[in-house]
Amino acid sequence: MISRRHLIATGAAALASAPALARPAVVTDATQLLPRSGPASPRIVICGGGWGGLSAAKYLRQQLPEAEVIVIERNPVFWSCPISNKWLIDVVDTNYLLHDMFAPARRHGYTLIQTEITAIERDKKLVRTAQGRIDYDYLILAGGIRNAYDVWFGDDRRAIETTRMSFPSAYIPNSEHVALKNKLKTFKGGTMVMTLPPPPHRCPPSPYERACVMAWHMKVNKIPGKIVILDPKTRIMPIGGGFRAAFEELYPDIIQHVPNAAVREVDPFNKRIKTSAGDFDFDDAVLMPPHQAADMVWYADLIAKNPEGKPTGWADIHPTMLHARSDDSVYVIGDAMGMISPQFGHYPKSGHVANYVGKIVATYLAQRVRKQEVKVLLPDNLCYMLVNGDPREAISVQFDYELMADGTVRQTQIDVDIRTPDLLEEDFKWAQRMYGDFLA
Amino acid sequence: MSKPRIWLSNRKPAKGEVVIVRAMVAHPMETGLRKQASGELVPRNIINSFACTLDGATLFTWRPETAVSPSPYLEFRFIAETGGELAMRWTDDAGQTILAQERIEIAA
Amino acid sequence: MPVTRRETLALGAAAAVALAARPALARAEVDALLKEFTGGRPTRSDGLSLDVPLTADNPNAVPVAVKLAERFSDSLWCEEILIIADRNPRPAVCRFRFERRMGLADVAIRVRLAESQSVIALARMSDGSVLMQSKPVTVAGGGCGM
Numbered sequence: 009m010i011s012r013r014h015l016i017a018t019g020a021a022a023l024a025s026a027p028a029l030a031r032p033a034v035v036t037d038a039t040q041l042l043p044r045s046g047p048a049s050p051r052i053v054i055c056g057g058g059w060g061g062l063s064a065a066k067y068l069r070q071q072l073p074e075a076e077v078i079v080i081e082r083n084p085v086f087w088s089c090p091i092s093n094k095w096l097i098d099v100v101d102t103n104y105l106l107h108d109m110f111a112p113a114r115r116h117g118y119t120l121i122q123t124e125i126t127a128i129e130r131d132k133k134l135v136r137t138a139q140g141r142i143d144y145d146y147l148i149l150a151g152g153i154r155n156a157y158d159v160w161f162g163d164d165r166r167a168i169e170t171t172r173m174s175f176p177s178a179y180i181p182n183s184e185h186v187a188l189k190n191k192l193k194t195f196k197g198g199t200m201v202m203t204l205p206p207p208p209h210r211c212p213p214s215p216y217e218r219a220c221v222m223a224w225h226m227k228v229n230k231i232p233g234k235i236v237i238l239d240p241k242t243r244i245m246p247i248g249g250g251f252r253a254a255f256e257e258l259y260p261d262i263i264q265h266v267p268n269a270a271v272r273e274v275d276p277f278n279k280r281i282k283t284s285a286g287d288f289d290f291d292d293a294v295l296m297p298p299h300q301a302a303d304m305v306w307y308a309d310l311i312a313k314n315p316e317g318k319p320t321g322w323a324d325i326h327p328t329m330l331h332a333r334s335d336d337s338v339y340v341i342g343d344a345m346g347m348i349s350p351q352f353g354h355y356p357k358s359g360h361v362a363n364y365v366g367k368i369v370a371t372y373l374a375q376r377v378r379k380q381e382v383k384v385l386l387p388d389n390l391c392y393m394l395v396n397g398d399p400r401e402a403i404s405v406q407f408d409y410e411l412m413a414d415g416t417v418r419q420t421q422i423d424v425d426i427r428t429p430d431l432l433e434e435d436f437k438w439a440q441r442m443y444g445d446f447l448a
Numbered sequence: 449m450s451k452p453r454i455w456l457s458n459r460k461p462a463k464g465e466v467v468i469v470r471a472m473v474a475h476p477m478e479t480g481l482r483k484q485a486s487g488e489l490v491p492r493n494i495i496n497s498f499a500c501t502l503d504g505a506t507l508f509t510w511r512p513e514t515a516v517s518p519s520p521y522l523e524f525r526f527i528a529e530t531g532g533e534l535a536m537r538w539t540d541d542a543g544q545t546i547l548a549q550e551r552i553e554i555a556a
Numbered sequence: 557m558p559v560t561r562r563e564t565l566a567l568g569a570a571a572a573v574a575l576a577a578r579p580a581l582a583r584a585e586v587d588a589l590l591k592e593f594t595g596g597r598p599t600r601s602d603g604l605s606l607d608v609p610l611t612a613d614n615p616n617a618v619p620v621a622v623k624l625a626e627r628f629s630d631s632l633w634c635e636e637i638l639i640i641a642d643r644n645p646r647p648a649v650c651r652f653r654f655e656r657r658m659g660l661a662d663v664a665i666r667v668r669l670a671e672s673q674s675v676i677a678l679a680r681m682s683d684g685s686v687l688m689q690s691k692p693v694t695v696a697g698g699g700c701g702m
Contacts, residue, residue: 466660481645505655506655507658510650510652511650512649512650513648513649513650514668515647515649515650515668516650516665516666516668517616517617517618517667518616518668521617521664521665521666522663522664523663523664523665524662524664525660526658527660529659
């Protein structure tokens with residue numbers, strides 16, 4: 009048995025004479041992912057380098073330059089889920105979605121480490137990763153969502169992996185988006201079923217946008233296919249009017265929207281789904297399982313409970329201060345955030361909100377470290393949905409939030425149901441503004 | 449002045465075809481019931497009238513009250529018997545107007 | 557009309573809150589509106605359709621569609637449509653006045669609802685007859701995040 013310390017010492021000695029002998033260190037419970045760097049204080053660890061995490065990192069470095077900011081992200085490159093539906097039909101190319109994460113890290117002076125979070129020990133202010141432990145003064149959990157396949161399949165790993173490989177959901181950046189695009193490009197016809205996650209879920213209008221772009225592909229390429237949208241909601245929302253008009257006017261023979269279709273049973277081997285609106289056989293499918301807060305929020309034991317004591321699946325946070333109710337040294341931002349208001353429930357789980365909340369939490373933390381009063385800030389939200397491929401026309405929804413006298417947050421929603429080309433142009437301007445904000 | 453958002457099902461309809469029009473303008477539709485932080489009521493300012501003409505002749509008028517949503521959405525249908533300019537004019541309490549014009553041509 | 561998007565949205569939310577008052581006054585106003593529009597004549601419902609969602613997830617913009625089944629003819633057309641939200645503090649929602657050349661009456665708008673209530677649509681024809689439809693709406697919180 010060789011201790012890690014010994015191994016490093018040997019390695020260091022060897023390095024001087026024979027660098028070829030260097031090897032990966034064995035990771036133990038005591039392995040440090042990154043020792044503290046001198047006097048930099050406080051140390052803020054951000055778990056997740058997506059829209060929220062990278063935005064928080066940038067603005068923390070700007071507003072609290074004395075802090076050491078470390079982002080831990082498991083993905084090797086940045087893949088943008090926003091705009092990815094447009095990429096399915098080549099409205100943008102892959103370079104539009106794929107981004108370098110090192111450039112913003114260098115520019116703003118935070119450290120980006122690629123590794124997987126394996127545990128969070130809040131009593132020790134410690135995050136464990138596949139490459140060692142890292143302690144923090146403040147922790148920001150920005151892990152987005154997990155695909156809760158276990159809601160459908162329990163611990164049947166074979167069913168889960170078969171579903172993921174054959175009928176990918178493509179709501180988390182990984183191979184699923186590429187697989188979905190290939191699926192669409194090689195689809196020869198038949199029934200394509202889409203299961204929508206029950207609300208709340210990531211990017212609420214986007215499954216309908218995906219149905220539109222896939223239907224458009226089938227229409228222009230004369231593929232004899234049908235898309236059956238199995239929707240657990242009573243009707244299409246948000247932008248229900250705009251989507252319904254698109255379904256009926258542009259894809260009347262292709263898209264069938266089935267409301268009240270909560271998934272009861274999925275059989276990926278025999279291609280069959282049972283729902284509360286009937287049973288459906290399919291030739292191919294996009295099976296979107298329920299969404300929940302990312303695993304790291306569960307590891308941190310910060311999942312909210314409903315009045316019956318069951319986990320809601322989402323983080324238990326203070327609705328305006330945004331830290332965990334039970335631990336004010338931990339913030340949860342982005343899609344993993346739980347209930348904000350009884351009026352509207354959750355903030356829309358969108359890149360726009362994650363970016364905005366990342367900035368807000370950076371401001372809050374800077375105020376706290378400086379012992380200043382923390383003033384409530386609220387996000388807004390904006391999304392554009394492509395419904396027609398030629399001419400390229402989009403619809404849109406806008407949300408704004410207002411702090412009421414009793415401290416609750418109130419939402420105003422305006423659907424822009426009229427499909428026009430200028431909304432797609434606005435979408436691209438929005439995306440460039442966003443990428444330019446946290447990825448440049 | 450905000451640019452109206454207009455969608456027409458067909459700018460070159462056949463004679464007798466039903467044309468669908470969707471129109472939306474950005475407007476706060478301030479009801480006059482809302483109090484400012486100071487406690488004073490915010491004065492009412494809503495779009496109180498809308499008129500639609502085709503080739504100079506009125507098709508219909510619309511009179512919204514305060515219950516009509518902010519950034520009002522309006523969808524209507526008409527039967528295309530003649531071509532010409534489809535003009536839509538929104539007017540608010542402050543007397544400001546927004547005009548949208550779309551050319552309709554009857555297909556031969 | 558120089559209002560920014562943020563202002564537009566914020567104003568809407570506040571207005572919806574302010575609307576939530578005075579249902580009793582509304583009742584008298586609804587009766588007055590009905591009397592004025594129908595001239596006291598009996599109404600019928602055939603031929604008029606009113607489309608309103610059973611539950612409104614966004615009470616600030618509830619879709620309301622009113623349609624007359626028959627197209628206009630030279631002898632009979634729809635002169636006016638009145639839409640009422642019977643428990644809003646100001647129940648009159650809007651009026652449409654049609655010319656014969658419109659050819660049909662088929663309109664859709666978005667309405668702010670202060671609470672759960674009925675939406676009423678009335679259509680007065682050129683012969684003085686009046687059609688009426690009414691639909692209940694449950695106002696719930698909701699939207700994108702629910």
